Amino acid sequence: MKPQAIHSVRLVFAGMLCACFAAAGCDTVAPVDEAQVVVEGFLNSGQPLQPVFVHRTLSPRQPYDAAQAAVSDAAVEMRLGDKLVRYTPDPGQSGRYLPEGNGAGVAAAGDVFSFSAVWRDAVVEANGVVPPEIEILAVSFEIPEEPVSAVLLDSLALSDTLATGAYTGYIYPIEATIEWAAPEAGFFQEESWVRAQLQPFTTFSSPIVDLFLRSDEVFREQTQEISAERKTWTGVYAVSVPEEGDPLPEHGLRVSLVRSGPDYARFAASRDDPDQREPVSGVQGGIGIFAAVSVDSVHVQVDRTGGAFPSPQ
Known part of the structure; x- marks a missing residue:
């Protein structure tokens, strides 16, 4: 039922974004005044490329402000197979980045990807393989x-x-x-x-x-x-x-x-773990998840x- 798969990713995507925002408001192991980059993004096998969200953690001593947490000047790109895809800030929503060509590319099963988001001194990276489609x-x-x-x-x-x-x-x-x-x-x-x-x-x-x-x-x-x-x-x-x-x-x-793959599996399995203050991160150099899935x-x-x-x- 592939027409429903796109809708499913949006539901999962929204849930994961909320989890990362919750993590962003927590007192993490980093100093409270040192911002960490929070990344949220997915590749859905056989589907067009989707937006990526980039935010930063805020001090728990201050009320959470979504606009202040949004990062709109990061350098975001991904190598997918033999193609380099750059993401540009969405002028209509802070912290949201759109792939070149408005998502015209497709994540195909077996494609190797390498993702990075650079903001100030932080470099957030993720890599993996796009899984076969599931039905x-x-x-x-x-x-x-x-x-x-x-x-x-x-x-x-x-x-x-x-x-x-x-x-x-x-x-x-x-x-x-x-x-x-x-x-x-x-x-x-x-x-x-x-x-x-x-x-x-x-x-x-x-x-x-x-x-x-x-x-x-x-x-x-x-x-x-x-x-x-x-x-x-x-x-x-x-x-x-x-x-x-x-x-x-x-x-x-x-x-x-x-x-x-295992990165998303660890992230998803730890979201409701009472022993975890925040989900296990699926990226290096930051917090959050960037992973390839099939839904x-x-x-x-x-x-x-x-x-x-x-x-x-």
């Missing part, structure tokens, strides 16, 4: 007949007091299995990592429950089972219901896969009778 071939579901009792935590009620916001509710733990084509033998296999995500569109949202499920995972692609040249991954997400006997409500589910996503409607992709004809 979701099928999604299937295992839905229990009845909901199960679960102790839920209301994160809005958590405080420094003994109050936990805990209450007993009911959830349907739903297994979703994703199938996709394995990369060609000998190409990118040892370097290939995949991030799989299940994102239900429901009113229920509990990060605490999600910790005990498996709705978002980063793993080495070669470790996954393969059958008929297809890889599979099974995750679990939850949908809550008010009462024990209530049926599963119909809901939408966004299923996405991101294939990448695909599908939207599936799920109800008590199940759901499937592709939809039965």
Whole structure:
């Protein structure tokens, strides 16, 4: 479903940018008055080149100011295969850099890239290989007949007091299995990592429950089972219901896969790590990420009778 892949990258892109801004506002190991460069950019396999964002950290002793954090005078360029691509500041948005030709170039699978952003004395660099394109071939579901009792935590009620916001509710733990084509033998296999995500569109949202499920995972692609040249991954997400006997409500589910090299995998896996003050940086000489990925996503409607992709004809 490649038309959805571009939209998926934008969603991931926005999430990563927020993570970097959060890191920029933190007291890092560097002196608080020494600015570090924060870079955010992606190459999406088979897609036109996208903008790159360059910002700098600010002192935590001052209120965060996005305009002040934006860097608009950096020298940004990338060598992609045998081509040199220069990025120029976007006059309509500070800190945003556009590739030459308005993204007319395409990141092709197997292209080697070398990226750099130079600002004052800082030189931020990243390099890697554009991965093969990934495509979701099928999604299937295992839905229990009845909901199960679960102790839920209301994160809005958590405080420094003994109050936990805990209450007993009911959830349907739903297994979703994703199938996709394995990369060609000998190409990118040892370097290939995949991030799989299940994102239900429901009113229920509990990060605490999600910790005990498996709705978002980063793993080495070669470790996954393969059958008929297809890889599979099974995750679990939850949908809550008010009462024990209530049926599963119909809901939408966004299923996405991101294939990448190890730099993006480390960055993505560390974003929600409670032991990390900020994500593991995917660049040298600064903070943030510049990486090549391939993204695909599908939207599936799920109800008590199940759901499937592709939809039965």
